[in-house]
Amino acid sequence: MKAPKVLGSLALAAACAFSMAFLGAAYFARRVVVPSTTRREDLFIRQVFSAEDGSLRIELQSTPLTRAPGRYSLWFGDGKGHACIGAVIAEDTSAEAVTRLVERVDSGDLQAATAGIWSGYAYSKPEQLGLPFEDVGIPVDGGVAPAWKFAPTAASPVSSTWALHAHGMGGKRAGALRGVPVASRLGLTSLVVSFRNDGEAPPSNDSRYSLGQNEWKDVEAAIKFAVDQGAERLVLFGWSLGGSMALRAANLSAHSHRIIGLVLVAPVLDWAETLTSNGSASGLPKAIARAGLSLLGSNAARWVTGLKQSIDLSALDWVTRAGDVKTPTLILHGIDDKSTPVAVSERFAELRPDLVQLVRFDVPGHSLEWNADTEKWESSVTRFLKSLPAD
Known part of the structure; x- marks a missing residue:
């Protein structure tokens, strides 16, 4: 009587595994083709401040992207705010922070923002x-x-x-x-x-x-x-x-x-x-x-x-x-x-x-x-x- 129970358990386990695999594949396939309307603002903004020369600067969580040379883009305020972020001014490795020049704020209140999305747009308009x-x-x-x-x-x-x-x-x-x-x-x-x-x-x-x-x-x-x-x-x-x-x-x-x-x-x-x-x-x-x-x-x-x-x-x-x-x-x-x-x-x-x-x-x-x-x-x-x- 034990063999049928074991076989039944194995069949159930196999069915569950197949179902999980199918659901995973279906989720992956839909993620690929369904347009996303929102993105999570996952880059922490430590502070935005004015320097002595009058330029605006932003201190960000230090990552390979935020430390990279060049000009980038920061979206914030649920995608309604946008700023062009320029050169690296300073880096504090102990605090895992990087300070960059803010070249331009196109929309939104950057100084009130606490998080954003790093991107390559540079131009929003x-x-x-x-x-x-x-x-x-x-x-x-x-x-x-x-x-x-x-x-x-x-x-x-x-x-x-x-x-x-x-x-x-x-x-x-x-x-x-x-x-x-x-x-x-x-x-x-x-x-x-x-x-x-x-x-x-x-x-x-x-x-x-x-x-x-x-x-x-x-x-x-x-x-x-x-x-x-x-x-x-x-x-x-x-x-x-x-x-x-x-x-x-x-x-x-x-x-x-x-x-x-x-x-x-x-x-x-x-x-x-x-x-x-x-x-x-x-x-x-x-x-x-x-x-x-x-x-x-x-x-x-x-x-x-x-x-x-x-x-x-x-x-x-x-x-x-x-x-x-x-x-x-x-x-x-x-x-x-x-x-x-x-x-x-x-x-x-x-x-x-x-x-x-x-x-x-x-x-x-x-x-x-x-x-x-x-x-x-x-x-x-x-x-x-x-x-x-x-x-």
């Missing part, structure tokens, strides 16, 4: 660039996506080449403003675009990310807008997810012959490896992460993910598909990026040395290459753009 721009609308599926159109600087010879700038997952188009000044100095008109499910453009019919599989269609709409406005050639700037979108647009666009270059900042070149790596960094077993990826690619599992269409991750694996790349590409990538490992960009560049250039940056965090070394970033982009076919 287009007028902060000091360049002529206008608000434009791009017709897309479901309505009109807002965009900013920047004219080249007056000192630059105007080019018939346009630069399109696409931000990353979970961000807004302001995050892509960092690429505009260098394009403008070279005479390029810039179009900084929004895309489905970013909170600015119309949502998709399922309100889910598709990891570039469908978002690229909004880049295609922007390309058509630019061509209709007189653009003869295009350079696509893509940040993180925007990089994956740019590659897909260069591959599938009806105007692909006009796309003469790609500038990809910490791009997602292989979603399977990137998401598995992110899951592992969060303590998720790789087997659970892989199961979650399988759910994303399964039509039968759309009831779990909420996707109207399953995601073909193999079509978004640009390392495996390196042979399909036909456009000169510059990749700018931090060597300590935990979100999109630089090793993937290195493999991609090794496979296509004829078309792909990789410039590494010594900076922690994701998509912070411009912030850590603006001069290196812009000089790398300048050399690349000048190497492309002239007007």
Whole structure:
């Protein structure tokens, strides 16, 4: 009589283990595709004070990110406040504190803030660039996506080449403003675009990310807008997810012959490896992460993910598909990026040395290459753009 009880207990344990694994995979899959509307303000602000020279300074919890050189961004007050944070002034290792210059407070009461979110935006509004721009609308599926159109600087010879700038997952188009000044100095008109499910453009019919599989269609709409406005050639700037979108647009666009270059900042070149790596960094077993990826690619599992269409991750694996790349590409990538490992960009560049250039940056965090070394970033982009076919 004992054997059936033991077998029953084992079966129950196995069923429970399977259920837990499935729930973990389902949770992971949904976290990947469901847009997040809020982020936790987890960076402690110790104090904000005025220095003797009248400048404003901020003392923060010391972390690899807050100690990094360069210019960054601090969001606070439930995302309504924003400040541009500049150079490190002092560091107190015993108190685990770092003091930095506050270059600009764009909105909110920074001196009343107790916590915030560190980011790479640097600019929260287009007028902060000091360049002529206008608000434009791009017709897309479901309505009109807002965009900013920047004219080249007056000192630059105007080019018939346009630069399109696409931000990353979970961000807004302001995050892509960092690429505009260098394009403008070279005479390029810039179009900084929004895309489905970013909170600015119309949502998709399922309100889910598709990891570039469908978002690229909004880049295609922007390309058509630019061509209709007189653009003869295009350079696509893509940040993180925007990089994956740019590659897909260069591959599938009806105007692909006009796309003469790609500038990809910490791009997602292989979603399977990137998401598995992110899951592992969060303590998720790789087997659970892989199961979650399988759910994303399964039509039968759309009831779990909420996707109207399953995601073909193999079509978004640009390392495996390196042979399909036909456009000169510059990749700018931090060597300590935990979100999109630089090793993937290195493999991609090794496979296509004829078309792909990789410039590494010594900076922690994701998509912070411009912030850590603006001069290196812009000089790398300048050399690349000048190497492309002239007007």
